[in-house]
Amino acid sequence: MNEMEQLQNWIEESDNIVFFGGAGVSTESNIPDFRSVDGLYNQQYDFPPETILSHSFFLRNTEEFFRFYRNKMIFPDAEPNKAHLALAQLEKEGKLKAVITQNIDGLHQKAGSQEVIELHGSVLRNYCMKCRKFYNLKDIISQEGIPKCSCGGTIKPDVVLYEEGLDSYLLEKAIQYIQNADILIIGGTSLAVYPAAGLIDYYHGNKLVLINKSKTARDAHANLVINDSIGKVFDAIRR
Secondary structure, three states: OOOHHHHHHHHHHHOOOEEEEEHHHOOOOOOOOOOOOOOOOOOOOOOHHHHHOOOOHHHHHHHHHHHHHHHOOOOOOOOOHHHHHHHHHHHHHOEEEEEEEOOOOOOOHHOOOOOOOOEEEEEEEEEOOOOOOOEHHHHHHHHHOOOOOOOOOOEEEOOOOOOOOHHHHHHHHHHHHHHHEEEEEOOOOOOOOOOOOHHHHOOOOOEEEEEOOOOOOOOOHOEEEEEEHHHHHHHHHHH
């Protein structure tokens, strides 16, 4: 039995699957990831992306932050790919309990997934730092420079920047899903970003699946490793 057949069998037999995904899930929707050869971290800017996407830089150089943010972090025309759609269908069938994602693009929900834990927030949600009024993505795109609230406050995307902590409630919720999972499928992530990458340690089952184009540091801990694109894998097993 090859890896694809093994994964398909496990999925068919289970009704308690949890999926944990990273940037590689959205690259097939033409959203660049951060660390690939063509990713954001390998392009040239006045400041390194890690610096621009930090809390202190946001406060200190807000206009430069939004220039980068609008240009490189927002993809309003992106559509869900085969991986997003397959995961939504698995949830609809009662097999998948939750999607835990490091992505901020909202594509899982756009595909139809209901239980999505967004560890790093979402570009679709934005709040005034002064009065907490909500703004959608169109409100950010339509303004130039620093987006301002009607009260005069600065609007901040509801995304977790460097130097900011993850939401403790969402983190605890993700841990509970992973601890109780029969199958944990991890896809499209190098498992390099902590604390999110450390979530894998909370899984104690014997069906840990890693799907990624390149090797990860945790491959040796997995029960099944598939080095391929996440969309291609899900498309093949869901036919």
